[in-house]
Amino acid sequence: MEDKIEAFLDLVRERNGHEPEFLQAVQEVAETVIPYIAEHEIYNGKNILLRMVEPERLISFRVSWVDDSGEIQVNRGYRVQMNSAIGPYKGGLRFHPTVNASILKFLAFEQVFKNSLTTLPMGGGKGGSDFDPKGKSDNEIMRFCHAFMTELYRHIGHNTDVPAGDIGVGAREIGFMFGMYKKLNNTFTGVLTGKGQSWGGSLIRPEATGYGNVYFAENMLKTKDDSFNGKKVVISGSGNVAQFAAEKAIELGATVLTLSDSSGYIYDEDGIDTEKLQFVMDLKNNKRGRISEYVDKYPNAKYFKEERPWSVKCDIALPCATQNELNGEEAKALIDNGCICVSEGANMPSTPEAIHEFHKAKILFAPGKASNAGGVATSGLEMSQNSLRLSWTREEVDARLKDIMEDIHDSCVEYGKNDDGTIDYVRGANIAGFVKVADAMLAQGVI
Numbered sequence: 001m002e003d004k005i006e007a008f009l010d011l012v013r014e015r016n017g018h019e020p021e022f023l024q025a026v027q028e029v030a031e032t033v034i035p036y037i038a039e040h041e042i043y044n045g046k047n048i049l050l051r052m053v054e055p056e057r058l059i060s061f062r063v064s065w066v067d068d069s070g071e072i073q074v075n076r077g078y079r080v081q082m083n084s085a086i087g088p089y090k091g092g093l094r095f096h097p098t099v100n101a102s103i104l105k106f107l108a109f110e111q112v113f114k115n116s117l118t119t120l121p122m123g124g125g126k127g128g129s130d131f132d133p134k135g136k137s138d139n140e141i142m143r144f145c146h147a148f149m150t151e152l153y154r155h156i157g158h159n160t161d162v163p164a165g166d167i168g169v170g171a172r173e174i175g176f177m178f179g180m181y182k183k184l185n186n187t188f189t190g191v192l193t194g195k196g197q198s199w200g201g202s203l204i205r206p207e208a209t210g211y212g213n214v215y216f217a218e219n220m221l222k223t224k225d226d227s228f229n230g231k232k233v234v235i236s237g238s239g240n241v242a243q244f245a246a247e248k249a250i251e252l253g254a255t256v257l258t259l260s261d262s263s264g265y266i267y268d269e270d271g272i273d274t275e276k277l278q279f280v281m282d283l284k285n286n287k288r289g290r291i292s293e294y295v296d297k298y299p300n301a302k303y304f305k306e307e308r309p310w311s312v313k314c315d316i317a318l319p320c321a322t323q324n325e326l327n328g329e330e331a332k333a334l335i336d337n338g339c340i341c342v343s344e345g346a347n348m349p350s351t352p353e354a355i356h357e358f359h360k361a362k363i364l365f366a367p368g369k370a371s372n373a374g375g376v377a378t379s380g381l382e383m384s385q386n387s388l389r390l391s392w393t394r395e396e397v398d399a400r401l402k403d404i405m406e407d408i409h410d411s412c413v414e415y416g417k418n419d420d421g422t423i424d425y426v427r428g429a430n431i432a433g434f435v436k437v438a439d440a441m442l443a444q445g446v447i
């Protein structure tokens with residue numbers, strides 16, 4: 001089996017050797033899915049996984065715009081349309097200076113499996129730009145978003161490809177992009193999700209990824225007759241996913257100790273309560289400040305410059321910032337400090353070495369493609385509401401989100417149960433996500 005996996009990975013490396021993040025994501029899937037394919041006659045000899053690692057379409061384009069000082073700026077825009085076997089391409093847009101084809105292909109590849117897990121009819125895609133929103137004025141953000149959409153609009157549509165937010169793309173950016181799409185197309189459709197509530201957005205979509213991650217972790221804890229109540233929780237990031245993961249963990253009786261950004265982390269021994277979290281939300285979403293400012297407001301807390309929070313003693317860790325933000329040594333530190341559960345809010349935040357440590361220690365570990373799927377699932381619910389021209393209540397969307405996260409957990413258990421009764425959520429998520437897409441691809445023939 002090892003030979004088969006290596007031979008497959010050699011082929012992928014040959015074509016994508018310069019794309020480390022993409023290769024990392026493919027390797028994780030290949031190691032669990034290739035043995036499954038070998039045991040299931042219907043998938044044999046069809047090169048299904050080889051087809052799945054090649055994007056159906058990869059669009060790259062110039063984005064020119066004028067900054068506040070009158071200088072012309074040039075950025076690169078992308079959309080990776082990875083797989084449409086089970087529905088229109090669906091996945092976020094990331095605006096961050098590190099964005100390149102490798103990062104977006106890894107995210108789009110993960111998205112295919114994640115969207116399949118949600119049980120909703122969505123294919124996988126991802127896009128974005130190397131544009132850095134940090135320090136830009138609202139007008140600059142608007143001009144960039146408008147310029148970005150003047151090209152992207154011809155490749156997307158409510159039945160073709162439905163982008164949403166990701167790092168650096170929140171309600172403000174979705175608004176600007178939606179406005180330009182509507183103007184260029186002269187149609188008002190649900191072409192983007194994460195819209196404002198008065199123009200087609202769904203209640204709970206802003207909360208959904210963070211809440212969903214906590215719901216998933218709750219399901220994992222339940223398998224051990226445990227819960228969030230009374231637990232110490234360490235969270236990385238302080239953006240959309242981190243904020244709402246913290247909110248839900250607090251609501252369930254946990255004490256949240258940390259939050260972070262790309263400059264460092266804050267540790268509040270007394271716990272980040274609801275009032276302190278409101279301060280962070282205002283700081284990050286409106287003032288667009290740095291997490292270090294938390295200690296100016298709450299001097300009992302400590303700020304650790306250019307460090308990550310994984311050495312803080314905790315029961316539960318929720319990495320909610322970015323890819324490869326938790327390495328093997330940090331995983332060991334978490335385990336040595338008594339951490340019993342790691343649930344990924346970000347996409348691929350744990351390195352392969354970290355995942356190896358979690359599995360070796362047999363602690364509960366959920367990969368992002370399962371545990372952060374609540375965001376895109378609620379985007380799917382936004383698409384349904386747009387098609388029906390209806391808005392469901394907060395309670396209704398939240399209840400559906402909870403059910404979906406429980407279903408994803410059940411699928412992971414179905415496909416990931418080990419002989420000793422423990423659950424390999426990585427294998428479970430990969431195989432459960434694969435089966436639905438592969439079956440659709442088989443039914444549709446070689447295209």
Ligand SMILES: NC(=O)C1=CN([C@@H]2O[C@H](COP(=O)(O)OP(=O)(O)OC[C@H]3O[C@@H](n4cnc5c(N)ncnc54)[C@H](O)[C@@H]3O)[C@@H](O)[C@H]2O)C=CC1
Nearest residue numbers: 166167168209237238239240241261262321322346347375
């Ligand atoms: N927004 C959503 O609905 C979903 C987001 N995700 C993933 O969750 C993660 C966070 O995304 P959002 O919260 O939406 O973005 P955001 O832009 O709201 O927040 C990103 C956070 O990550 C931090 N960050 C960025 N680069 C960093 C670095 N190099 N080191 C440490 N911190 C860093 C930022 O300071 C910020 O706190 C990403 O991996 C994203 O792909 C996954 C599923 C859905």
Ligand SMILES: O=C(O)CCC(=O)C(=O)O
Nearest residue numbers: 090091092164375376379
């Ligand atoms: O809601 C969406 O379509 C985007 C979600 C996303 O980008 C993700 O799940 O990583």
